[in-house]
Amino acid sequence: xxxxxxxxxxxxxxxxxxxxxxxxxxxxxxxxxxxxxxxxxxxxxxxxxxxxxxxxxxxxxxxxxxxxxxxxxxxxxxxxxxxxxxxxxxxxxx
Numbered sequence: 001x002x003x004x005x006x007x008x009x010x011x012x013x014x015x016x017x018x019x020x021x022x023x024x025x026x027x028x029x030x031x032x033x034x035x036x037x038x039x040x041x042x043x044x045x046x047x048x049x050x051x052x053x054x055x056x057x058x059x060x061x062x063x064x065x066x067x068x069x070x071x072x073x074x075x076x077x078x079x080x081x082x083x084x085x086x087x088x089x090x091x092x093x094x
Contacts, residue, residue, distance in 0.1 A: 001087065002065045005058040009094040013056065015066050017041070018049040018083040026070040031056045032063060049083060055092065064089055 005011065013029050019041060028038040029052060041050035058064060066087050 002063050003087070003089045005060060005062045005064070005089075007091070007094060008058065008060040008062075010092045011056060011058050011064070011089050012053065012092055013037075013064055013089045014051065014053045014086070015039070016049060016051045016084065016086045017066075018085055025068060027052075027066055027068050029054045029056075030065050030067045031058055035067070035069075038069065
C-alpha cells in the first residue's frame with residue numbers, strides 16, 4: 001500500500017517483512033521517490049523476517065511506500081498468524 005501524508009511533518013515509518021525459506025529480498029522505504037532506509041533478508045531452511053525503520057520529513061500529500069529493490073527468483077511474502085508483514089507510519093511532529 002501507499003501511505004499519503006495527511007499533513008506536512010516529521011514521520012516515523014516501520015516495515016516488517018517475512019519471506020519463504022530459500023528466498024531473499026532487498027527492500028527500501030521510499031519517501032517521495034527517495035529511498036530513505038533499506039534492509040535485506042535471506043533464509044536457508046526456515047522462514048525469515050526483518051524490519052527497518054526510518055524517520056523522515058514528508059510534505060502534505062507526500063507518498064511513502066515500500067519498494068522491492070532486489071529479490072530471488074520467486075519474490076513471495078509469507079504471512080500467517082505467527083509471521084506477519086506490516087507497514088505503518090506515524091506523525092511525530094508537525
